[in-house]
Each structure stands twice: as C-alpha cells, then as structure tokens.
Amino acid sequence: MDKIKVGIIGSGNIGTDLLLKLLRSESLEPAMVVGVDPDSEGLAIARSKGVAASADGIDALLPNEDIRIVFDASGAKPHLRHAKLLEKAGMLAVDLTPAAVGPFVVPYVNVQAHLDVPNINLITCGGQATIPIVWAINQVCPVSYAEIVSSVSSRSAGIGTRQNIDEFTHTTARSLEQVGGAKRGKAIIVLNPAEPPIMMRNTIFALVDEPRADEIRGSVERMVEQIQGYVPGYRLKHRPDVDGNKVTVQIQVTGAGDYLPSYAGNLDIMTAAAVAVGEELARTLTAKETAVQ
Amino acid sequence: MKPRIRIVDSTLRDGSHSISHQYTEEQVAAIARGLDQAGVDIIEISHGDGLGGSSIQYGFDRTPDEVKLRAASAVVKHSKIAVLLLPGVGTKEDLKAATEFNIRVARIATHVTEANISEQHIGLAKKMGMEVLCFLMMNHMADIDTMVGQAKLMESYGADAVYVVDSAGALLPNEARDRVAALKAGLRIEVGFHAHNNLGLGVGNSLAAIEAGATLVDGSLRGMGGGAGNAMLEALVAVLQKANYENGVDLYKLMDVGEQIVRPIMTRAQEIDNASLTLGFAGVYSTFLLHTERAAKKYGLDARDILMELGRRKAVGGQEDWIIDVAAEMAEQVGH
Numbered sequence: 311m312d313k314i315k316v317g318i319i320g321s322g323n324i325g326t327d328l329l330l331k332l333l334r335s336e337s338l339e340p341a342m343v344v345g346v347d348p349d350s351e352g353l354a355i356a357r358s359k360g361v362a363a364s365a366d367g368i369d370a371l372l373p374n375e376d377i378r379i380v381f382d383a384s385g386a387k388p389h390l391r392h393a394k395l396l397e398k399a400g401m402l403a404v405d406l407t408p409a410a411v412g413p414f415v416v417p418y419v420n421v422q423a424h425l426d427v428p429n430i431n432l433i434t435c436g437g438q439a440t441i442p443i444v445w446a447i448n449q450v451c452p453v454s455y456a457e458i459v460s461s462v463s464s465r466s467a468g469i470g471t472r473q474n475i476d477e478f479t480h481t482t483a484r485s486l487e488q489v490g491g492a493k494r495g496k497a498i499i500v501l502n503p504a505e506p507p508i509m510m511r512n513t514i515f516a517l518v519d520e521p522r523a524d525e526i527r528g529s530v531e532r533m534v535e536q537i538q539g540y541v542p543g544y545r546l547k548h549r550p551d552v553d554g555n556k557v558t559v560q561i562q563v564t565g566a567g568d569y570l571p572s573y574a575g576n577l578d579i580m581t582a583a584a585v586a587v588g589e590e591l592a593r594t595l596t597a598k599e600t601a602v603q
Numbered sequence: 604m605k606p607r608i609r610i611v612d613s614t615l616r617d618g619s620h621s622i623s624h625q626y627t628e629e630q631v632a633a634i635a636r637g638l639d640q641a642g643v644d645i646i647e648i649s650h651g652d653g654l655g656g657s658s659i660q661y662g663f664d665r666t667p668d669e670v671k672l673r674a675a676s677a678v679v680k681h682s683k684i685a686v687l688l689l690p691g692v693g694t695k696e697d698l699k700a701a702t703e704f705n706i707r708v709a710r711i712a713t714h715v716t717e718a719n720i721s722e723q724h725i726g727l728a729k730k731m732g733m734e735v736l737c738f739l740m741m742n743h744m745a746d747i748d749t750m751v752g753q754a755k756l757m758e759s760y761g762a763d764a765v766y767v768v769d770s771a772g773a774l775l776p777n778e779a780r781d782r783v784a785a786l787k788a789g790l791r792i793e794v795g796f797h798a799h800n801n802l803g804l805g806v807g808n809s810l811a812a813i814e815a816g817a818t819l820v821d822g823s824l825r826g827m828g829g830g831a832g833n834a835m836l837e838a839l840v841a842v843l844q845k846a847n848y849e850n851g852v853d854l855y856k857l858m859d860v861g862e863q864i865v866r867p868i869m870t871r872a873q874e875i876d877n878a879s880l881t882l883g884f885a886g887v888y889s890t891f892l893l894h895t896e897r898a899a900k901k902y903g904l905d906a907r908d909i910l911m912e913l914g915r916r917k918a919v920g921g922q923e924d925w926i927i928d929v930a931a932e933m934a935e936q937v938g939h
Binding site: 469479498503 | 659
C-alpha cells in the first residue's frame with residue numbers, strides 16, 4: 311500500500327524530531343519540511359534525508375497537492391493563519407502548537423471521535439502525558455477534580471513556551487476536563503534547571519467519588535502499556551497510590567532521543583502523539599479511498 | 604544619611620505555610636488591620652504559593668484569596684496590599700481578578716534562572732498601574748553573575764525592584780551581602796531581600812542585605828513562614844531602629860499584633876527544628892517542610908533523609924510532588 315504523503319511546518323526542535331519519527335512510519339511519508347530560517351539545522355537534516363525543504367514557509371508547501379496531512383510545529387499565532395490556508399487546500403492539519411483551532415485530541419483516548427475534522431490540536435506536552443491517566447481513572451469512577459504537575463528541564467522549554475506559560479496552564483486544565491473527563495481540572499508547570507537535565511516528570515492527582523483502588527490501578531496500568539506503544543519511555547514511577555479518595559500517579563517520560571536528547575520527554579511525547587494521530591488519519595484516508603475504488 | 608527601609612509583611616502569605624493555609628477571613632482582617640495601624644508599608648496577602656496556589660500539590664486554602672483580599676482591603680487604610688504570583692502556578696487571569704480589591708503591589712516570582720517566564724505577568728501588572736517587586740527564588744542555586752543577568756531581564760520587563768529571595772534559608776550573611784551588592788551595582792531599580800530562618804540567620808541576613816543597599820525587606824509576625832519561618836518582623840524592626848534605619852513602624856503596636864493576634868493562631872512553634880535546619884543545610888525550598896513531615900510519617904522515614912535527597916536532586920520551588928516520589932523510592936529501597 312502506498313504511504314500517505316505528509317508535510318511539516320517548522321524546522322526547529324519539534325519539527326526536526328517529528329521528521330525523524332515520520333521517516334520510520336509504515337503509513338506516512340514525509341514529503342516536505344518548510345521553515346522560515348534558511349540556515350536552520352532542521353532544513354539541512356531534511357535535505358540530507360532526501361526530503362524536500364524550503365525556508366519559504368507555508369507558501370512553499372501549499373502547491374504540493376499530493377500532501378494530504380500537514381503537521382504544524384511553528385507557533386500558535388502563525389498556526390491561526392496556516393489553519394485557514396491548509397483547510398482551503400484540502401490538507402488535514404495536525405496542530406502541535408497551543409492555537410487550539412481544532413478539537414483537543416489524545417491518541418487512544420478520543421482520536422476516533424475526531425477523524426473527520428480538518429484540524430486536530432494536540433494540546434500540550436503536559437496534557438499528552440497526563441490526560442490519558444485521568445481518563446483511565448474516570449473510566450472506573452467519576453473524577454471530581456484532576457490536578458497535574460509537570461516538571462520539565464529548563465533546557466527543553468523553548469522561548470515560545472516561556473513567553474506563553476499561561477497557555478500551558480489554561481489549555482492543559484481545560485483539556486483535563488474536556489478530554490480527561492474530570493469535572494474540574496488544574497495544571498501546574500515547573501521548570502527545573504538542574505544539570506544534567508531532569509527527565510520530564512508528571513504527577514497526576516485525582517479526587518474520586520468511589521476509590522476502588524484495585525480497579526483504578528488496573529485501568530491506569532493498562533493505559534500506561536498502551537501509551538508505551540508510541541512513547542516507549544513512558545513509565546509509572548511507582549504503583550498508583552490510592553489514599554482515601556485521592557489517587558496519585560507519578561509518570562516519568564524519557565525521550566526516544568531522535569533529535570532531542572532523552573531528557574526532553576516533554577517534546578518527545580508531542581511528536582510521538584503527532585505520528586500516532588497522523589497514522590490514524592492515514593488509515594481513515596486509505597479506507598475511504600479503497601471504498602470509493 | 605541612611606536610606607529609609609520599606610517593610611513588607613508576609614504573615615498573610617508566607618506565614619500561611621505554617622498553618623497549612625488555614626487562615627479565616629476574620630483572622631486576615633484582624634492581622635491586616637493591626638499591621639496597617641503599626642505602620643507597615645506593604646502587606647502581602649495570598650496563598651503561600653501565590654494566587655492560584657490552592658491545590659492538592661501545595662494544600663487547599665481554607666479561605667479563597669479573593670475573600671481574604673476583600674476582607675483586608677476593607678480595613679487597611681494606609682498600607683499598600685500586595686499579592687504574589689508564580690508564573691506556572693498562577694496566571695494573568697488570577698492577577699486581573701485580584702485587582703478589584705485595590706491591590707497596588709504585585710510580587711512576581713520565578714526560580715533564580717527562569718526569569719523569562721515572567722515577562723507577560725510583569726507587563727500586565729505594570730499596565731494595571733501596580734508597583735512590581737520581582738523575586739529571584741532559591742537564590743543560592745545560581746552563581747552571582749547568572750543571578751544578576753536574570754535580574755536585568757526582570758528590570759527590562761518593567762520591574763520596580765528585584766529581590767534576592769533566600770527560599771531555602773541557605774545563605775550566610777556574607778553571601779546575602781555580596782548578592783545584594785551585585786544587584787545594586789548592576790541594576791537601576793531598588794533591591795530587596797527575603798529571608799528564611801532555617802540556619803538562624805533570618806534577621807542577621809536581612810541586616811547584612813540592608814547594609815549592602817537593599818531598601819525593601821520582608822518579615823513576618825512571630826516569624827511565621829515556610830520552614831523555620833521568615834525574618835521575625837518584630838525583631839527585624841527593633842534591629843533596624845537600633846541601627847538607625849528609619850522605617851516608619853511603631854514597634855510596640857507591631858509587637859502587640861504579633862503576640863495578641865498572631866500567636867494564638869499558630870498551631871506549632873515557629874522554631875528551628877531538625878527538619879527546618881536540614882532545609883537550610885541542604886538548600887531545599889522552605890515550604891517543603893510540612894509536606895515532607897507528612898510523607899516521612901506515611902512511609903516510615905526520617906524527614907531529614909528525604910530533604911537531603913531532594914537537595915541532591917536539585918529540586919526547585921513548587922516541586923512538592925517530588926517529595927512523595929523520593930519518599931516512595933526510599934521506602935521501596937528499605938522495604939517498607
């Protein structure tokens with residue numbers, strides 16, 4: 311079966327890490343990477359892998375009609391413009407910025423419900439790391455309140471994240487409710503400058519109505535195994551703790567080390583989620599076309 | 604002539620850690636009224652971890668910040684009321700919501716190396732006409748040049764002052780002095796100092812900072828605050844008066860608020876116990892104290908061992924969840 315051709319907007323850390331992951335995909339083929347900086351290492355890496363690259367931004371990408379899916383790793387503001395252009399061109403957008411144009415999506419949790427929309431948003435790294443756990447707990451018993459704390463190494467937090475840190479807290483908190491199913495959500499992010507850099511760490515606290523400890527642990531452990539299918543470095547630090555009506559789950563995310571070092575699990579989980587969502591979209595596109603033929 | 608020193612009271616913010624954020628509306632009003640009548644310049648009121656800090660991670664506030672701020676603003680006549688905000692915990696929305704209570708000072712705090720997460724919050728507070736006092740927390744964790752560079756960023760965003768914040772109570776007097784002097788030399792704005800008393804140096808370090816040029820200094824009544832507490836404000840004011848630094852505070856009135864209103868509220872002695880001393884010795888965030896004691900009890904460990912390990916891992920402010928992680932790991936190792 312032919313692979314679905316995809317494009318990447320953004321030749322920075324995330325775009326480049328994503329490219330290296332896409333090159334391993336069995337159903338997606340990266341056809342072009344576009345950025346805005348002609349000297350960026352990301353564009354050079356793309357060329358060295360035989361992938362077309364341009365510093366002319368989205369304008370260079372749009373004429374490639376065979377590109378069906380575009381991953382946008384530029385920024386929230388540029389994505390607002392890109393989203394319109396991509397939709398007009400009939401290209402599906404997978405948005406790795408906090409622009410939140412399309413619905414919030416987490417692989418395995420709710421991707422199946424959003425395969426027919428032109429634009430999908432991947433929330434935040436903290437969201438990708440914690441929402442599935444809240445969702446898994448909520449499958450056993452209703453979560454009245456979910457609170458997550460993400461600690462990331464200072465080196466892995468770029469200037470975009472830093473200047474818009476409120477977007478992380480707001481977007482993550484909202485998606486804990488909308489996607490995770492919590493009645494109320496709260497998110498906290500802490501940057502830690504320790505050297506060598508810390509691995510991404512997430513703590514998920516959930517207040518539940520009926521603390522059925524064994525079932526909660528089972529549900530969380532099954533979810534962790536599923537996530538390991540696309541993020542191999544995702545693991546429970548300890549057995550989930552159920553203390554009264556409070557559930558505490560601690561997760562460490564070690565990055566795959568494709569382009570970014572392994573401490574950048576926060577970026578790895580975003581690019582891995584993007585590939586997982588892209589592959590689902592590709593399956594849908596292929597199925598539709600097979601049905602037409 | 605010696606400069607006038609502005610006194611910032613943090614009983615109703617940092618002090619809230621000592622009682623696990625359990626202030627009532629009436630207690631806030633009574634303390635704020637007393638501080639105002641005693642002539643304190645600035646009264647800081649917020650959850651111990653700032654606006655938006657009420658959480659499982661840091662402890663839920665018994666009284667929401669807006670209720671506390673409303674109660675205080677109704678009784679405070681002369682002092683300015685301040686709020687604290689830690690970007691990553693609280694947001695610009697929280698700051699906007701607080702301004703309906705006549706808040707004239709915003710304190711924006713980041714870890715000593717992460718100043719550039721505060722640009723938008725500083726900008727917003729300035730736009731709303733507030734005085735902005737910025738905190739470089741866990742100051743001992745960065746070398747002086749790095750720290751000054753971070754302070755310059757805050758100055759460029761619009762800060763009116765930058766504080767050396769000794770969150771772990773780990774600085775010695777010569778270090779407090781050198782850090783404040785470096786900021787004085789590198790900045791055009793005011794410099795402040797916020798002490799913790801984990802090594803018994805709260806008041807002494809504050810005096811060293813003032814001698815090096817700090818003109819804003821924090822303290823709290825009866826020393827209430829994270830870890831072994833802040834510089835005890837009554838003692839600090841007495842020391843400043845003996846050293847001939849004008850500060851506008853009526854010492855007797857201040858002492859009365861501390862003894863008659865604050866002391867009955869306290870649920871534990873604000874002393875340098877073994878765990879608090881370990882905070883200063885290991886360089887760990889002072890507010891970890893009570894959370895660590897709870898984790899030590901739950902997992903059958905010595906709080907000091909947990910704190911030493913957190914120091915080795917270079918935990919920063921706000922990472923209370925690392926306490927449970929470290930405790931669980933240590934318990935697994937010893938087979939509890």
